[in-house]
Structures are given as structure tokens and as C-alpha cells.
Amino acid sequence: MSINKEKYLEIIQQLGDKATLVAVSKFKPIEDIRALYDLGQRDFGENFVQELAIKYEALPKDIRWHFIGHLQSNKVKYIAPFIHLIHGVDKEKLLLEINKQAIKNNRVIDCLLQVHIAEEETKFGFDSQEVQELAKRIFEPESINYTNVSIRGLMGMASFTEDREKIRNEFKNLNTLYSTLKLKRATLNVLSMGMSGDFSIALEEGSNMVRIGSLIFGGR
Numbered sequence: 712m713s714i715n716k717e718k719y720l721e722i723i724q725q726l727g728d729k730a731t732l733v734a735v736s737k738f739k740p741i742e743d744i745r746a747l748y749d750l751g752q753r754d755f756g757e758n759f760v761q762e763l764a765i766k767y768e769a770l771p772k773d774i775r776w777h778f779i780g781h782l783q784s785n786k787v788k789y790i791a792p793f794i795h796l797i798h799g800v801d802k803e804k805l806l807l808e809i810n811k812q813a814i815k816n817n818r819v820i821d822c823l824l825q826v827h828i829a830e831e832e833t834k835f836g837f838d839s840q841e842v843q844e845l846a847k848r849i850f851e852p853e854s855i856n857y858t859n860v861s862i863r864g865l866m867g868m869a870s871f872t873e874d875r876e877k878i879r880n881e882f883k884n885l886n887t888l889y890s891t892l893k894l895k896r897a898t899l900n901v902l903s904m905g906m907s908g909d910f911s912i913a914l915e916e917g918s919n920m921v922r923i924g925s926l927i928f929g930g931r
């Protein structure tokens with residue numbers, strides 16, 4: 712077994728009731744997830760649909776599975792029956808497909824809009840203006856396209872850099888956008904930001920959901 716139990720307990724302690732821990736188990740074996748589950752962890756995050764589907768089948772059904780990777784529209788159907796929260800909605804087309812699959816499964820699927828907060832070119836997500844425009848359309852009372860998706864908040868990834876102030880500023884910007892949207896829709900309650908390397912900064916900047924993998928499960 713290769714999970715770091717001490718680190719896990721330390722993180723849980725640090726988060727307290729301020730933030731939910733999503734344990735990111737991508738590429739990690741079922742036994743490691745099971746070991747963390749036995750310590751009481753229930754929220755797990757995965758990046759790949761096929762891997763997630765296999766793990767879902769093999770593990771206890773009270774696990775809340777979070778999809779945190781880049782999701783392709785044609786794969787939504789495989790996770791729609793059971794997914795707890797989709798963090799990485801980065802296109803309106805994807806949201807429409809999630810809605811369609813949610814209807815087929817007779818459920819409402821919770822989603823976060825992914826915001827591009829880092830300067831890097833390669834990260835997926837909307838920019839701040841796009842999010843506001845999309846949110847406006849989704850939140851309209853007469854919006855008929857989004858009957859079975861529920862936007863719970865925002866998700867973002869900071870730049871991969873040693874520059875702590877830069878990371879802090881990116882998180883700050885995301886929190887500002889989150890607060891702006893929350894004024895329009897009070898039911899928003901998730902700000903997903905912070906990973907192994909930067910979650911302490913994210914907490915200071917208002918995160919209430921962190922996605923931590925390597926600190927708990929070891930390197931990938």
C-alpha cells in the first residue's frame with residue numbers, strides 16, 4: 712500500500728470544515744483507493760472516463776465520484792448515470808450533452824464551469840467574460856436547454872510556477888468572479904481550486920474544494 716496516511720490526516724485537519732477534499736486517484740490502483748476509503752474518504756476525483764468507469768464498478772457505491780479532467784462530449788454517456796460532480800465544463804456544447812444524458816438517466820447532474828485563470832496557453836476553460844455570458848443564459852428563468860444540469864460553481868487551475876504571488880493572484884481573480892456570479896445565483900456553493908502544490912494558497916483565497924492527488928497517493 713502506498714498511500715500516505717499521515718499526510719492525509721494532516722490535510723483533513725488543515726481543511727477542517729472550510730473545504731471538501733477531493734482525493735485525486737487517477738492512475739492509482741483500486742487497492743489504494745480502497746485504503747483511503749477505509750480511512751473515511753468518500754470524494755474521489757478521476758480524469759479519464761474509461762478508468763473511472765472501471766473503478767466505479769469495482770468500488771463501494773457510496774463513493775462520490777468527481778470528474779476533473781477534460782471531458783469529451785461523446786463520453787458523457789458513460790459517466791452520466793453515477794457522476795457526482797463534473798468540474799471541467801469548458802464548452803457550452805459539452806453542457807448541452809450533459810443535460811441530454813442527464814435527462815436520459817432521469818437525474819440532474821451538478822457541474823462546475825472551468826475558468827482559464829493561468830497564463831499558460833494549454834489549459835482548458837472559459838475566460839471570465841465568457842463565463843458571465845454563459846451564466847446569464849443558463850440562469851434565465853425561461854432557459855429550457857438546461858433543465859437537468861445544475862451549475863454549482865467554478866473550477867480553475869493556477870499556473871504551474873514557483874511564483875507564489877502569481878498563483879495567489881490567479882486564485883484571487885477566480886474568487887472575484889465566483890462572488891460576482893453568486894450575487895446573481897445564491898445557490899452557487901462550490902469554488903474548486905487548489906492542488907497538491909498550491910492548495911494552502913487556494914484556501915487562503917477562498918477555495919472550498921481542493922483536488923489533491925500526489926500528496927496523498929504519491930507521484931504518478
Ligand SMILES: *Cc1c(COP(=O)(O)O)cnc(C)c1O
Pocket residue numbers: 735737758779780868906907908922923924925926
Ligand atoms: C491531476 C489533477 C489534480 C491533482 O494534482 P496533484 O498535483 O497530484 O495534487 C488536480 N486537479 C486536476 C484538474 C488534475 O488533473
